[in-house]
Amino acid sequence: MPFRLDLPETFTRTLEQSDRALVGMWLCSGSPINAEICAGSGLDWLLIDGEHAPLSLQAIQTQLQVIAAYPVTPVVRVPSGDATIIKQYLDLGAQNLLVPMVDTAEDAAAIISATRYPPEGVRGVGSALSRAARWNRVDDYLGTANSTHVSVIAQIESAEAVANAPAICRSGVDAIFIGPSDLAASMGHLGQQAHPQVVAAIHTVIVAAREAGIPVGINAFDPAHARDYIDGGIDFILVGADVSSLARASEALAQTFITGDSQPQRSSY
Template structure:
């Protein structure tokens, strides 16, 4: 499930729920470096994989995330093989990549308490790239062929927007594009994931062969749950104008 609240306490609650993995999001959520660090620490003691999504495919941000101790990255808005190669480069030390060297200062190496970290860091890092545009769908075979890409993840919401059907993740063209990407990734031997909050859609993509899936979010569960609680005890009222954010 997504963890978008920015709260280490909420992240820990989610980590203990019995789920396989959590996506700590910084692209559409109020998560800075300090908040991500606190959430990584909060979930560390639980049998759950923490994946972190930076706000952009940015070399500096990726370096900082890795130094915090992020081991699984979900890189958004990867449209081409060159974008994918840039993500791989940012996640690896020279000569393979361009990651800056600061292990003596960083949690990732436990401040140089992990012997051989510099030589072996790449073995501990997973780079997942996000397919979420018509261009990326057209280039998916080239993207999954990039050396160092460990998996791909499909984002139907932005994909629908790029296909001219904003907000229609269930549109037949969007579903067909998602299933095409699943087939291409599976044929290339790369794990593939997808976002699907509707259970019927999630089950469909699981049947199509996805290896990992996001089926909920902390903020969405809180929003719908609190609405249901209010509806149970308060008289129905029409929505009023928003007074502030």
């Protein structure tokens, strides 16, 4: 008797079912051990970062396999909106993609097309050979992938993207994620995510997402800022990372147990 599998629900569906902000953290180390530790933490979601971390396709797939044993939703950030890269990430089993540097509605439309099989898009057909369809053990994967098994999150992180936020939010993407660090840099405020102009731009994007009726998330490692966004009704948020948590915790050990050690306070990000 053939063995059939059902895929987990997408991040978009999980957001729809939640009555509070979904709280998550970055996975940047590439370590499957770290991924498994964080997967069992009780957090709602984990972001595997393929943009700034030294992760191969194999490393990402291994982390997805490890995380699958736990009740947490993985999202994977691709390094760019390139259609070939998106195809590879989808085929290795990433259902929820966060695409960086989406500046226009045309950018958003292109990444949506890259995640959809024809005639809705240009995704190459190779699911029978890949983890995406669990090697053809998911019934009618080709017929249901476009509508059921993939969610696309556009990352707004530039002044241009803020100006185009209403159009991006109505382009057909499933959700919006705000990147305050790159946004601050693009506005001339490098390293100043809490600058009033940056905060105003962030709220412009949040309003655009609300008006379009799609979820909006943000990165906020400062606990006070994170709490403000959660209390303000943000839909999903990242509040830490595996690498920064280890860095700050190991520094705290040194400061506690090595006489005379006085390390400067560092941002968690």
